[in-house]
Amino acid sequence: MESYFHSVTLDEDNCKGCTNCIKRCPTEAIRVRKSKARIIKERCIDCGECIRVCPYHAKKAITDPIEAIESFKYKIAIPAPTLYGQFNNSYTRNRILNGLKSLGFDDIYEVAKAAETVTNATKKLIGKGNFKKPLISSACPAVVRLIQVRFPNLIDNLVKIESPMEVAAIMARTKTMKLQNLAMEDIGVFFITPCAAKVTSIKAPYEKDKSAVDGAISMKDIYLKLLNSMDKNKISVNLEQSGYEGIRWASSGGEALGLGIDNYIAVDGIHSVIKIFEEIEKDRLEDIDFVEALACTGGCLGGPLTVENAYLAKSRLKKHMEEANRVSGKLQSSMQNESDKVKIPLNDDEGLEWTGNIEHRPIMKLDEDIVVAIKKLEALEKINNNLPGLDCGACGAPSCRALAEDIVRGNANETDCIFKLRDRVRHLAIQMSELESKMPPVMDKDK
Amino acid sequence: MDSNSIKLCYHIPGNDFALAGEASSNVKKMLTQLGVNPAVIKRTSIAMYEAEINAVIHANGGIAKVEIDSGKVVIKIIDKGPGIPDIGLAMQEGYSTAPDTVREMGFGAGMGLPNIKRYSDVFEIESEVGRGTTLKIEVWLKV
Numbered sequence: 001m002e003s004y005f006h007s008v009t010l011d012e013d014n015c016k017g018c019t020n021c022i023k024r025c026p027t028e029a030i031r032v033r034k035s036k037a038r039i040i041k042e043r044c045i046d047c048g049e050c051i052r053v054c055p056y057h058a059k060k061a062i063t064d065p066i067e068a069i070e071s072f073k074y075k076i077a078i079p080a081p082t083l084y085g086q087f088n089n090s091y092t093r094n095r096i097l098n099g100l101k102s103l104g105f106d107d108i109y110e111v112a113k114a115a116e117t118v119t120n121a122t123k124k125l126i127g128k129g130n131f132k133k134p135l136i137s138s139a140c141p142a143v144v145r146l147i148q149v150r151f152p153n154l155i156d157n158l159v160k161i162e163s164p165m166e167v168a169a170i171m172a173r174t175k176t177m178k179l180q181n182l183a184m185e186d187i188g189v190f191f192i193t194p195c196a197a198k199v200t201s202i203k204a205p206y207e208k209d210k211s212a213v214d215g216a217i218s219m220k221d222i223y224l225k226l227l228n229s230m231d232k233n234k235i236s237v238n239l240e241q242s243g244y245e246g247i248r249w250a251s252s253g254g255e256a257l258g259l260g261i262d263n264y265i266a267v268d269g270i271h272s273v274i275k276i277f278e279e280i281e282k283d284r285l286e287d288i289d290f291v292e293a294l295a296c297t298g299g300c301l302g303g304p305l306t307v308e309n310a311y312l313a314k315s316r317l318k319k320h321m322e323e324a325n326r327v328s329g330k331l332q333s334s335m336q337n338e339s340d341k342v343k344i345p346l347n348d349d350e351g352l353e354w355t356g357n358i359e360h361r362p363i364m365k366l367d368e369d370i371v372v373a374i375k376k377l378e379a380l381e382k383i384n385n386n387l388p389g390l391d392c393g394a395c396g397a398p399s400c401r402a403l404a405e406d407i408v409r410g411n412a413n414e415t416d417c418i419f420k421l422r423d424r425v426r427h428l429a430i431q432m433s434e435l436e437s438k439m440p441p442v443m444d445k446d447k
Numbered sequence: 448m449d450s451n452s453i454k455l456c457y458h459i460p461g462n463d464f465a466l467a468g469e470a471s472s473n474v475k476k477m478l479t480q481l482g483v484n485p486a487v488i489k490r491t492s493i494a495m496y497e498a499e500i501n502a503v504i505h506a507n508g509g510i511a512k513v514e515i516d517s518g519k520v521v522i523k524i525i526d527k528g529p530g531i532p533d534i535g536l537a538m539q540e541g542y543s544t545a546p547d548t549v550r551e552m553g554f555g556a557g558m559g560l561p562n563i564k565r566y567s568d569v570f571e572i573e574s575e576v577g578r579g580t581t582l583k584i585e586v587w588l589k590v
Contacts, residue, residue, distance in 0.1 A: 152485040281489060282468075282496060284553075365482035370517045370588070371451055373481045378453045380480075405480075 006044040007062045007199040008051060012036055014058035019393030021050035021059060026270050027149055027363070031406070032396035042363050045145035046197040047270045047295040048304035061196035061305060064215035066222065069104055072188025072214070074176060077105040078168040079192040081112040081242075081250040082300045083219060084320045085313030091230055093247075093320050097239035099230035100192070103222070107176065108239050111191070112246030114168035119245060119258040121161050121352050126261060126289060132156050134265075134280065134288040137255055139163050142197035142295035143273060144206065144358065151277045152360035157291075160207070160354040164249065165191050165198060167352060169212035191216045194303030197295065207354040218305040243328050244321035251314050252299030256292040263289040269297040366408065380408045388419045452516035453477070459499055459524070461508030464552065470511045471495035474522070477515065483588055490566040491520055491586045497559040498524040498582050504549050505529070506580065519568075522584040530576040538564065 017035035022028075029043030030050060037050075037058070051059040069075045077100050084093050091099075097108050118139075125131065136157045138144050147154045162170075169189045176187055191213050193199060199216040248254035252268035265288055267276045273293045279285055296302040298310035301317065308316075366380070367373040384404035395416040397403040406412035415421050455477070457470035475492040495511070502509040506528025514521045531537050537544075538560050545555025564570045569585035 153489045278472075282493060360485055362479075362482055364476075364479045366480050368482070370481055370483070374451055374453050374515065374517060377477060377480055381453070381455075 004041045005200060005204040006039070006041060006046050007196045007203070008039065008044055008046050008048065009060055009062055010037055010039065011058045011060050014056045016056050016058070018055070019396075019398075020053050020055060022393055022396070022398045024049045024053045025398065026146065026274060028398050028402050030398070031411075032393075042361070043149065045142050045149060046195075046200045047142040047146070048196045049270060049295075051196065051304040061199060061218065063193065063196075063199055063218040063221065063305070064190070066103065066217055066225065068215050068217075069188055069190055073186040074107075074180060074182055074188065075105045076107045076109060076172045076176065076187065076189045077101070077103075077192060077217075078109050078111050078114075078165065078172060078189060078213070080165070080194055080198075080219075080300060081110070081115070081247045081317070082194040082303060082306060082313070083192055084247065085250060085301055085317040086219060086223060086306060086308045087227070087230075087316070089316055089319045093323065094236055094238065094240050095230055096226070098236040099226050099233065100222075101237075101239065102229045102233045103225055105190075107172070109168050109172035109175075110240070110242045110246065111164050111168045112242035112249060114171060115164035115246040115249040115255075116242060116258075117167055117171075118161055118164050118352070119255070122159055123259055125159065125161070126259065134285055134291045135159050136280075137290070137292045138207075139249075139255055139292075140197065140294045141201040141206075142195075142270065143293045145197070146270070146273065146295070147277070148206070148358055148361045149363055150274070151281060152362075153281055154277060155358060155360065157280070158358075161352050162207070162354065163201070164246075165201070166212050173212060188214045190214060192219060192222060193217065194219050194300050194306045195296065196304060206356075206358045208356045219303075220305050220307055223307045240324075240327075242324070244324040247317060247321050247324055250300045250317055252294055252297075252301075253292065254299065256290060259290060261289055263287065264292065265290075266292040266294075268294040268299050268302070270295045366405075376408045380404045383407055383414065386414075386420075387417055390419070394418045452514050455513040455515075457511040457513070459502045459508045459511055459526075461503060461506070463503065463508075467500055467503045468496055470513075471499050474513055474520075478520070481515070487586060487588055491522075494563045494566040494584050494586065495522050495524075497563050498522070498584060500554060501559050501582075502526045502528070504545055504554060509579075517588070519588055520586045522582075522586075524582045524584070525579070526581075527579040530578055530580055531572075531574040532576050534572060534574060 015036050017032050019032060021037055022030045022032060026047060027043045027045055029040045030037050051061060079100060084096060087096060101108050134157060136154060138158045172189055173187055176182060191198060193216040202211045202213045202216050205211045245258045253266035256264040256266045267273050298314060301313045302310035366376040384401050387400040387404060389400050391399040395403050397406055403412055403417060407414060459470060460466050471492050474495055475488055478488045478491060502524055506526035509524055509526030512523045536542055540561045541557040543555045543557035549555045563584060567584045568587045571583040574580040
């Protein structure tokens, strides 16, 4: 079994060993040891909560530097629509796309355009009607990983269609290979990402062997360069391909609205997603057709690698959507020309479906052997009942119960709990003072 | 009963809907830590949840006693409520004696007992009017 990859990491120099991140992690994946936060690899779902909440900016995501594009002959950028909300509206979408291209790319393919293809495929799936209700969107990789780890009963509810990022990469590659007569290895497709979870999807995909994307460049890294590029270069070619529905995906509710159905729920923020999933597991949402679940509050606009405030970005995105709507008549005709030139094989659903299946990852299991696990669980309950129950985090674990679990797994000691330690010290002190008052009669000079 | 089993006991508060479901939620976590098959965990937690809610709605709360060993989970929900006069009627789908206030909250669809029977491997119910009701739910861990 290969070692598990996740893109969220720690910058040890900045970490102060405070307990902010350990409390927010939805899978209790972080512990503070030797005054630094440590992420338990198998538990991390890359939701980015810790990145958001760290007051010392010690949590980061591994992304590729823009220089990474130089390893390829032909470079394509696929920007997430979240990018458009990062700049004020004096920069039109076309200007942003052209500015991106001038950073060294040969072509741009909007992920928003691929999102529209995914919406159509999802509509068809819903139209067929024979699915387990409610259908859960698989667009957010952190949510899919959350399901693998904490809600395995919901794996069958997932929409098993590739994400817009993958579809964009496949379409961009196919188009380029035909038009430019290039080999697969010469083309580099780079996703401009608002989040860590997508980076992990590229480096270690769960639904197939290899991603169609070669790398991910963080919006934080590219922001200033893009601003400079836009201010310097005034030339522009029409790079706009997607309509307002694709752009809307960046905001929470965008994917669901595009489906044109009434019975849906759009939930954002990982802790809210967990609450809704708990309800689904209790069969309490059977009359809902579709659930859009995004780990970040506000949707991708609230991703940990974005620059702009999510609410401000949302109002800017609206203007881009309105603008897209105004020119949609012209867009329809240019789309026709493009697909006439190149037969893109993804107009039917087959190319879009997951080729592999994702599995339950039972990270919470105490032991492979249930008999041993029962013994460990019993011990855990006993230890937990003995702990103060303050969930203070001073031991480095997010809660007293988590410490009890760590002890049972052999990763911690009861004395890691400072209250337990003080108890012991007090006992020792009492014993010492008792001893101190008892001198052997021969030596006793006090009387 | 195996000597190697874990015994848990939960208090089910009466008429407190905010806390209703805590016991079954807890048991669900335990089963996850034991590595039990997710489908079995789902059946167990729904069956226990329904029994718990019944105790909250109809009996002013009760006690849940759970015993887990390597082969099965046995859940006993014991209450000192009004009791069920006609068990056969209560087991009918759609039949409910839940008050309107409870129905307005989305509960009381009359599917509780039938669902518990459907999801459990062994289901026993004993009740005496004026004394209370005991439900015994058994779910096997091995298919």
